[in-house]
Amino acid sequence: MTDTPARKVRVALVFGGRSGEHAISAATAAGVMKAIDADKYDVVPIGVTREGQWVLASGDASHWELTSGHLPEVTRESGREVASLGEAGEIDVVFPLLHGPYGEDGTIQGLLELAGVRYVGAGVLASAVGMDKHYMKLVFAGHGLPVGPYVVVKPRDWEQSQSEVIERVQSALKFPVFVKPARAGSSLGVTRVDDLTGLADAIEEARFHDPKVLVEQGVDGREIECAVLGGRNGGPPRASVPGEIVVDHDSADFYDFEAKYLSDSQARTNAPADLPDDVAERIRDIAVRAFEAIGAEGLSRVDSFVTPDGEIVINEINTMPGFTPISMYAKMWEASGLTYTDLVDELIQLALERPTGLR
Template sequence: MTETKPRILILFGGQSSEHSVSCVTAAGVLKAIDRQRFDVVPVGITRSGDWTLIEADAQDWTLTGGKLPEISSVTTPVQLVRENDAVVLRTLADSKIENLHTIDAVFPLLHGPFGEDGTIQGFFELNGVPYVGSGIAASAIGMDKHFMKIIFESAGFAVGPYEVITAKQWAQNSEECLHRCAALQFPLFVKPARAGSSVGISKVDTAEGLRAAIEIARAEDPKVIVEQGITGREIECGVLGGRGTQPSRASYPGEISMTDSEHSFYDFEAKYVDGAAAHVSCPAELSETAIDEVRALAVRAFDAIDGEGLSRVDFFYTPQGQWIINEINTMPGFTPSSMYPQMWAKTGVAYPELIQELIELSLERKTGLR
């Protein structure tokens, strides 16, 4: 008898503003995943939240030129349900329920709200299906830049000065909110508290620009965080969960430096559209001591939020040699050219191997090793 291959549901698209980034990520994974080892079932989520089976599973989606990639229509509506002791992908055909596939694990390549914030993770937990990435609490903490900073401060990390503006605070007294933020040292970075891919972020150099920047951020999330700019190098490090009871692993660190004066910071355009806007070097040009320090700090941050699977941890390295943590991303950009896979490739784990390792880690959840 031949051993049955694990069947992996690749889930992408979603209801957040990062829908198109998710589609590009999925295209990369679908092309690189080892079909000899895994059966693959691609499923897309439309912007309205409908699930559909994707027939063409390796599209040439990009974020440059023409229309952005999107799951715009439902061809074969599907739903994931628990049936007895199995997790089944089913559809409604000719008014009859039809089971299409039994699913062994889900690889949710979803960014932003409803995909990276613990929401979909709770759905997977309810259905008892293993999945790639962090659990409910870690995903929620990793998505909220405010709560993330609280956790990191309590774990002993250095965190830059910041202010938080909730929807109620802004509605009750926006002037008081502006006054609090203006007390920070400019430049400031105004961000949606629960969004990613640099969507809705503005760099503000004077108090006069604060209100408009806050409104831009509020269009993505009613909760806004305003961070004081930090003088230092931007260093990132990838973390990969350990097998069984083994410790988590850190990649070599990478550094982002802006090369295009049209971009004042590493925004959405610089990340995904303008390939010449930034330069990424890995390993970053640091001393061996500094490299060891940041790798250890990245694992500490991952463990501090009880992370699982994968994360990218971002730091500032000041001229005084201090590490200041910026944020953790529990579902970082995962296209072949994204920072997280690039750092692991430089560390000796190629993109297809990284995909395989993450799936194997998710399948371990069946054994209770959590």
């Protein structure tokens, strides 16, 4: 009598979604599809359309890649429609590669918690806090992390008195400021404003993506990022070497959507960043503290600024950062000795060892 060979772990990659970061999510899925160890895992690609319909996606990884001439999109014609995760067959773990609202914000995490399904990444609360830059900053400040000055513009504030909002920004902040949606990523809807004349238009642009808006005082400094990975078997989180975004200011004002994803010339990334050892270690310490402050699990990328006098100001945390092979999260771990394929495997293993339910 022969032993029945153990089946491979079935991993559902959920991507696309209803947010403005739909195409970035699909590109992230393409990277994972290419890198995942096919001898160890069976991959079940599940695309979510912009309207929220789930489909068992067909097509190979190249179909979902992001290029300057192609923004991938999940449609009802992308595969077979499914009404529930159960229709995809037995799933051992979900890798929710959704960016932005309706995915990275705790919504799909809550669905998976209700269903008792293991998944990669942060839980409901940490995902929600990490998505909302307003509450993220409140939590960071409450844990003693260095946060820059900002003003929150709620829908009612703007709709009732735009002049009062502009006066509040003028009295609380110094120009330049950055106006951004409170709950969006990939630099969507972000505008640099150098004086009062552009403020109202910038707020309207941000409100196109989210009715709640943040106005942040610009920080004179280098943009430094650090990747954090959860600890195995209950151990402490691990931080990568820091990396740096270097923007060509002759072609881009800041690290916007085009510079991030569509242009090869507007910005470059350095991993590891050229930093004194003590500054790099402080960046890594702040990244881990930010990860633990919101109760993150699995993975996060923490972005900070380092000023000319060595001060560190934390900008934000992303609980499901861009995750293609050329994304900063993967590049920082590669520079730290962990290949992209091994990183994907590590995240899946972290999810499998984590119990479902309250923890």
